[in-house]
Amino acid sequence: MRCWPLAIVIVLTLAGAAVAAERFPPPEFTNHVLPTTAVPPGHSVLFDVIYLAALAVALALAAMFVHVLRSRMAIVLLMVASLAYFGWFYGGCLCPVGAVQNVAQALGQGAIVPVLVVAVFLLPLIVALFVGRAFCGGVCPLGAIQDLVVLHPLRVPSWLDGALGLLRYAYLGLAVLAAATGSAYLICEYDPFLGLFRLAGPLTMVIAGLSLLAMGTFLARPYCRWLCPYGLMLSWASRFSQRRVKIAPTQCVKCRLCEDSCPVGAIQTPNDDHPIPRHQGRGVLAAMLVLLPVLIAGGAAAGRVMAPTLARLDATVRVAERLDAEASGAATGTTEAGDAFRATGRPVKELQTAAAALREKFLLGSTLFGAFMGLAIGGRLVGLCRRKTRTGYEADKASCLACGRCLKYCPVGRTAPAAPDGGDAP
Amino acid sequence: MTDPRALWHPRLARLALRAATASAALAAGVAVTAAVLLAVNHVRLRLADPLDSPEMKQIKTQVAAAPKDSSLRQRLSELDSRLRQEHFSRRDMQTRGLWVLAGAIVVCLVCAHTAVISRRRLPDPMNHASPPANASALGRWAIAGCTVLLAAAAVLAGWTTRPPAPPAPTWPGPAELAANWPAFRGFDGSPVSRTSEPPTPFDVRTGKGVLWKTPLPLPGHSSPVVWDNRVFLTGGTSEKREVYCLAADDGRMLWTQTVGDIPGREPPPAEILEDTGWAAPTPVTDGRFVAAIFPNGDLVCYSVEGKLAWAVNLGTPKNGYGHASSLAMYHNLVLVQYDQGSETDGRSCLLAFDIATGRQAYRRPRSVGQSWTSPIVIATAVGDQLITCSNPWVIAYQPASGTELWRVKCLEGDGGPSAAYAGGLVLAANESSMLAAIRPDGQGDVTASKLAWKYDEAHHLPNICSPVADGTRAYLLTTEGMLTCLSMADGRKLWEHDFKEKCIASPTLAGGLLYIFTEKGAVHVLATADEYREVSTADVGESCRTCPAFAGDRMFIRTEKHLLAVGKN
Numbered sequence: 001m002r003c004w005p006l007a008i009v010i011v012l013t014l015a016g017a018a019v020a021a022e023r024f025p026p027p028e029f030t031n032h033v034l035p036t037t038a039v040p041p042g043h044s045v046l047f048d049v050i051y052l053a054a055l056a057v058a059l060a061l062a063a064m065f066v067h068v069l070r071s072r073m074a075i076v077l078l079m080v081a082s083l084a085y086f087g088w089f090y091g092g093c094l095c096p097v098g099a100v101q102n103v104a105q106a107l108g109q110g111a112i113v114p115v116l117v118v119a120v121f122l123l124p125l126i127v128a129l130f131v132g133r134a135f136c137g138g139v140c141p142l143g144a145i146q147d148l149v150v151l152h153p154l155r156v157p158s159w160l161d162g163a164l165g166l167l168r169y170a171y172l173g174l175a176v177l178a179a180a181t182g183s184a185y186l187i188c189e190y191d192p193f194l195g196l197f198r199l200a201g202p203l204t205m206v207i208a209g210l211s212l213l214a215m216g217t218f219l220a221r222p223y224c225r226w227l228c229p230y231g232l233m234l235s236w237a238s239r240f241s242q243r244r245v246k247i248a249p250t251q252c253v254k255c256r257l258c259e260d261s262c263p264v265g266a267i268q269t270p271n272d273d274h275p276i277p278r279h280q281g282r283g284v285l286a287a288m289l290v291l292l293p294v295l296i297a298g299g300a301a302a303g304r305v306m307a308p309t310l311a312r313l314d315a316t317v318r319v320a321e322r323l324d325a326e327a328s329g330a331a332t333g334t335t336e337a338g339d340a341f342r343a344t345g346r347p348v349k350e351l352q353t354a355a356a357a358l359r360e361k362f363l364l365g366s367t368l369f370g371a372f373m374g375l376a377i378g379g380r381l382v383g384l385c386r387r388k389t390r391t392g393y394e395a396d397k398a399s400c401l402a403c404g405r406c407l408k409y410c411p412v413g414r415t416a417p418a419a420p421d422g423g424d425a426p
Numbered sequence: 427m428t429d430p431r432a433l434w435h436p437r438l439a440r441l442a443l444r445a446a447t448a449s450a451a452l453a454a455g456v457a458v459t460a461a462v463l464l465a466v467n468h469v470r471l472r473l474a475d476p477l478d479s480p481e482m483k484q485i486k487t488q489v490a491a492a493p494k495d496s497s498l499r500q501r502l503s504e505l506d507s508r509l510r511q512e513h514f515s516r517r518d519m520q521t522r523g524l525w526v527l528a529g530a531i532v533v534c535l536v537c538a539h540t541a542v543i544s545r546r547r548l549p550d551p552m553n554h555a556s557p558p559a560n561a562s563a564l565g566r567w568a569i570a571g572c573t574v575l576l577a578a579a580a581v582l583a584g585w586t587t588r589p590p591a592p593p594a595p596t597w598p599g600p601a602e603l604a605a606n607w608p609a610f611r612g613f614d615g616s617p618v619s620r621t622s623e624p625p626t627p628f629d630v631r632t633g634k635g636v637l638w639k640t641p642l643p644l645p646g647h648s649s650p651v652v653w654d655n656r657v658f659l660t661g662g663t664s665e666k667r668e669v670y671c672l673a674a675d676d677g678r679m680l681w682t683q684t685v686g687d688i689p690g691r692e693p694p695p696a697e698i699l700e701d702t703g704w705a706a707p708t709p710v711t712d713g714r715f716v717a718a719i720f721p722n723g724d725l726v727c728y729s730v731e732g733k734l735a736w737a738v739n740l741g742t743p744k745n746g747y748g749h750a751s752s753l754a755m756y757h758n759l760v761l762v763q764y765d766q767g768s769e770t771d772g773r774s775c776l777l778a779f780d781i782a783t784g785r786q787a788y789r790r791p792r793s794v795g796q797s798w799t800s801p802i803v804i805a806t807a808v809g810d811q812l813i814t815c816s817n818p819w820v821i822a823y824q825p826a827s828g829t830e831l832w833r834v835k836c837l838e839g840d841g842g843p844s845a846a847y848a849g850g851l852v853l854a855a856n857e858s859s860m861l862a863a864i865r866p867d868g869q870g871d872v873t874a875s876k877l878a879w880k881y882d883e884a885h886h887l888p889n890i891c892s893p894v895a896d897g898t899r900a901y902l903l904t905t906e907g908m909l910t911c912l913s914m915a916d917g918r919k920l921w922e923h924d925f926k927e928k929c930i931a932s933p934t935l936a937g938g939l940l941y942i943f944t945e946k947g948a949v950h951v952l953a954t955a956d957e958y959r960e961v962s963t964a965d966v967g968e969s970c971r972t973c974p975a976f977a978g979d980r981m982f983i984r985t986e987k988h989l990l991a992v993g994k995n
Contacts, residue, residue: 151535152542158561163568170576217535288566295573302577305584312587326827327809329757332780332787334827342829347869370580377573384562384569 048116051094055123055139058082062138063131065404066245072404075137079144087141092197096124096135097142097230098188100172101179108180108365124230128237132244136224136231137402142193143224143231147403151217153263161265162380164226169376172229173369174310181361183314187229220263224401235398245395245402248412252392258406259393266400270390285385292378296371303370304363311355311362320355323348443544450537457530464523471516476509490741491693597757598712600805607652607975607982610708610752610800616848617894617934619976624937625993627951627962637980638677639990644668646705648752650984652977653713656680656730657991659984660718662704664694667720669709669728672989674977681732685724691739694722698748708752708800708973710760715781717760721749725762727781736784740764744773745796747840752800756812756825759787765797765816776801776814776828790828794819797841799892804847808867813845813852820845820854822866835873836862836880842890843932849897849914851878857889861902863917879917886910886922892932894940896954901940903933909942911958923958925950930971936981943970947985966990 058078065074086095099121106113124135136143156164171186178184188194192209195201215222224231247258247267259267303310311317315337322338325331327348341351395406476482485502492498598606603613611617628635644661651658657672667685672678698704698721709718715735717727723740743749743766754761759778767773774792779785797816803825804811812825817840821833838859845854847866855861860882868876881887881902891903895914902910907925912918927944934941935954939961942950949964968985975982980993 149535151539157564159564159568162565163572166569166572166576284566298577302580306580306587308587309583323827323829327824327829329826332758332785334788338827345870348824348829349869373576377569377576380569381566384565 048114051090052116052119052123054085055120058086058139059124059127059134062134062402063127066134066137066402066407067131067243070249070404070407072408075402075404076148078138079147082139083141083144083148086139087145087193087197090197092141092191092194093188094120095141096120097140097228098185098191100230100233101175101185101187104176104179105182109182111182124234125237128234129240130242132238132241132397132400133231133234133402136234137404140224141197142191142228143221143401145193145196146213146216146221146223147401149213149216150220150263153220154218156219156265158265161225162384166373166376166380167226168229168232169373171227172232173372174313175229177310177362177365177369178313181314181358181365183358186313192223221401225264225399238397238400241397244397245400245404245406247393247395247406247410249410250412253412254392255411256393257409257411258395261405261409262395263403263405264399264401266396267406268390268394268396270392271388281385281387285382288378288381288385292375292382295374295378295381297374299370299372299374299377300367301370303366303368303373306370307363307366308359310366310369311359314355314358314362316351317355317358317362320348320351323351439544443541446537446540446544450534450541453530453534453537457527457534460523460527460530464520464527467516467520467523471513471520474513474516476506476513479505479509481505482509487690487692602713605977606654606711606713607650607977608712609651609710609755610649611802611844611846611892611932611934611973612976613755614802614804614847616804616846616896617892617932617973618848618896619934619936623979623994624939624951624976625979625981628964628992630967630990630992631965635992635994637991637993639988640672640677640679641988642670642984643682644705645703645986646984647701647703647750647971648705648718648984649708649972650975650982650989651709651711651716652975652982653711653716653730656711657975657982657989658709658711658716658718658730659989660705660707660709660720662720664698664704667704667722667724669716669718669726670989671716671730671732674980674982674991677989677991683726683728683732683734685720685726685737686734688724688726688737688739692723692742695742695745695748699746702748702750702798704748706748706750710753710755712755712758712781717753717755717779717781719749719751719753719762721745723749725760725779727760727779727784735782738779738784740777743796744771745798747796747798750798752844754801754803754812754825755781756803756810758782759825761801761803761812761825763792763797763799763801763814763816765792765794767795769793769795774816776812776823778825778828788828790823790830792816792821794821799841800844802845802847804852804866806847806866807850811866813847813854813866815841815843815845815854815856817841817856818859820852820862820864822852832866832868832870832872832876834862834864834876835871836860836864836877839889843888843892846893846895846900848895848900851895851914853893853895853900855887855893855902857887857904858884859887861887861893861900861912861917863900863914881912881917881919883910883919886919890930890932894933894935896935899954899956901933903929903942905929907944909933909952909958911956920956921958932973934974934976936976941974941981943974943983945969945971 061078065071065078094117099117102113102117103121105111127134175186178186192205192212195205196209212223259269319337319341322331322335326334482505485505489498489502625635630636642661644663646661648660652674655674657674659670661668661670669683671680673680704721707719709716713730715727715729719725723742725740726737727735729735743764745766751763751765758781760781762777764777765774772791774794776790776792778787780787794816799815801812801814804813810825811831812823814821815837817837818835819833820836822831823829824831836854836859837856839856841856843855845852851863852866853861853863860880862880863878865876865878886902886904886908888902888904890905894901898914899920900912900914905928907927907929908922909925910922911920913920925944927946927948929942930945931943938954940952940954942952947966947968947970949966950960951962953959953961966983966985968987970983970985972984980991982989982991
C-alpha cells in the first residue's frame, strides 16, 4: 500500500491554490459591480455531532487496528481517510490540537467553551489513557500527512531527540499562556499544515508546511515528535495506558527488526545488562532530584524576566507600546494597527490601561510558564536516571505514535515462506 | 519481510531501478526549474504592482488635475485594463507553474521511492550498533545544553525588551526655542517675547532705533523667523517663489534660494487672492534647517546655509483665497495644516515631515474644509499638543503621531485667526462666533465640558488677527482696529480701544508691552494693564501686514518692501 504519492499530489496542487488567493482592487472607471460578501452560516448541531462521532469511530478503529488487527495497511487506510475528512473536508479545524487553546482560555479567562470542543479535546486523551496514542497513529490529519511522505527515515540519536523534545514543552507553555490571557491562538496561527488543508493562507505558512513535509521524507514526522503540544499531552496520558503497542504477539525473539523499522525511535531495547552500576545510578538520580526544585525556581525567575517580552504576544500591548513610542518620539511614522486604533476614536489611555492589565497577567503567566519549563527539564533529567529493566524490545508508551510499522516487520507469528531451495527463509 | 527484488527477474529489477533513478533525476530537474521560474514570477508579481506603475500614477495625476477630461479617463481605463491583464496572466502562469511543480515533485518522490525500494537490502539487525553505554549521560548533557540556551534566550529577551534609551534629541530644546523666534508667532503658541528690554521707542522715518533696513526682492505676507544671527522669510509671485536668509546683525542678504522644479508638481492654482499672495505662510526653522510652504503646494527645506535638503509638492490645495497656513514645528517634525475644499470631500489633512530628510511621518485626514489659520504647538500639563482651528472645530492632536486628542465645536465662518495659549487655556476666536477659552485636558468632543468661558461680543471678534494673552489678560484685535482686553480668569471685558485703522498683523507681546501694527505702518506700543495706556507710537514708513519677530533685544519687522531690524544701537 503506497498511498503517500496520492497525498502529495493533493497537497502540492492545493498549495498552488493557496498562493493564488490574493486580493485585488476593483478597476478604474468601469461599471464593475463588486459582489456582495456573503457570510456563510454556522455549523449545525448535527454537523458537530457527526464530527464527534467520526472522531470517536476513528479513534476506536485506530485502537483496533493497532491492538487487535495489528495491521499497518489498515492504519494507513485510516490515515488517508482521516486526512481527507478531518484535514481537507473540515479544513483542519476543529481539531484536538487547537482545542488545547480553547480549554486554556476557558480556564484562564472564564470563557465559555462549547461542549463539542471539550469533547474533542478530551476524547483522544481518554483513549490515550487506555490504549496509547491511537489518535497520533491513525486519526490526526497533521500526523497523517507527515506519515505518508516518510521516504527514507534517518535515525536521530536519542540524546538529540530528547533535547529537541523540549521544544514541545516550550510550545505548549507558550500556547497555553497566550490563550489563557486571551492574546492569541498560537497553535492555529503557526499550524504549518493549515494552509494546505484550507487551500488558502499566507505564503509563509504554505512554505513552512511544505518544508516540514520535505524534511519529513528523511526525519519522520518532525512536527509530531518535536513540536506538537497536544502530542505532548497525549504522551503524558499514554504513560498511564494499560496497553502498549505490543510488537511481538508472543515471545520477542530479539531480531531487532522492529527497532530498524521504527522511524521515530520509539523502540526501547533490552537493558538487563545495564552498563552503569546501580549505586552510581542512585547518586545521579539523587542529584537530579535535588536539582529539580532549583530548576523550577530558576525557570520561574527566567519567566518573570521574560514577561515584558511575552506580553508582546498580545496585540493590545503591542499597539500600546507603539503608540507610546510614537508619542515619545522614539518611533517615527505609524503602523496599520496604530492607525486602526486611532480610527476607533477610543482614548489612548483606555488602551494603555488595558495593556497594563495584560502585562500583570503576563507577569504571573510567564512566571508559571518558566516554572513549567523548569519542571519539564528537571523531569526529563530525572527520567533519564530511572532504571527500568527490559528483557525484550518494547514500544515506548510515551513516544510510540502507533503507526504500526513495527507490527508489519515483526516476524513472530508469521509463517515463513518456503525458500526455493528448500532451506530457511531469511 | 520479503525482498521485493526476489519477486522480479534480476534484469527486470535492474532496469526498473535505472528507470526509476533516471526518472527521479529528470523530475527533480523539472521541479527545480519550475521552482526557479515560479520564484522569479512571484518576485515580479510582488514588485510590479499595477497600481504602483509610474505610468498609472502619472495619468492619475493628470486625471486629478482635469477630472472632466473624458479622453484622459478613457486612457486611464485602458491602461488599467492592460495592466490588469498582464498581472492576471502572470498569476495564471503562477498557478499553472505550481501544477507543474507539484506534478514534478510527485513524480520525483514516486520514482525515488521506487528506487529506494529497489535498492533496499534486507535489514541486518544483528549488525546494528548498540545504543551507547552512556546514552543517559549524553541525554542529560544535551538537556543541560538546551537549558543553558533557553536561559540565555530568556535573559536576552528580557534585556532587549527594556525600553531603549531615548536617542539624544537632534532638535532644539525649549531654552533654545525661547531664545529665538523659530515659527509664526514664536514657538509655543503664545506670541510673547521673553526679552526683558523690548525695542522701544523707535522711529523708522528718522532712523531712531533702526539697526538696518534691507529691501526684499519679492513681495510676501509671511513673517520673519529668527535663529541666532539668521533671519529667514519668503517671497513669491505667480512666476517664482524664493526663500531668503539675512544676517540679523546687519541685514545682509546671506543667500536667496529660488524654488526649482519639483517632481510630480501639480499645475498651480488659477488665481490667488491678492491679499493672500504667493508667500503668505511663515517658514519654520530649528537652527539646522528652514522649511517653507507656498500656495501651489511646494514644501521645501534648506539647510541654514542655503543648501536644498528636500522638496516635495503636496498637490495644489483647493483653497479659494490661497493657502496661507504657516508651518509649525515639533521636535524633528515639520507640521502642515493642509485644509482645503469642503469638509465632506476628504481633502484636508494634517501632515508631518522629518525636517532633516523630508520623510513623511504621518498624514491624518481632517473632516474640515478650507481654512487660513496656522497650527500652534503648546506644552500643557497633560502633554504636548498641536492646536488647529477650522470652522467649526478647534482640534488638538498629539504632535508626534497626529493622534487626535480632543475637539471643541465653537467656530463659524471662514477661519483666519489662529489659536493662542496662555494661562493653561487655549484661546480660539473667529468673527460671528466667539472667543472660546478651552481647558486642553479632555478626550474626544469636549464642547460641553471643557469650555472655561467664552466671549461673544460680535463687534470685538477678529476675522484675521489672532488673539494674544499673557496669562492674565487676553487681547482681541479686529480688522477694523478695535482692540479689546479681557480678563483671562473669566472672560470679562476690561477695556476696549478703537484705533480706527485697518489692522492685519496680529498683536504681539514683548517685555510687558503690547505691539499693535496697523496696515498703514503705524505702531502702537501699549502697557499691559487693566486700563488702556499707550506707551509710545512709531511708524515703519510702509504698509505692514505681518507679525514682528523678536530675538534678544531686537525686533524684526517685514513691511511691504523691506525687512528692518529695530533695537538698541
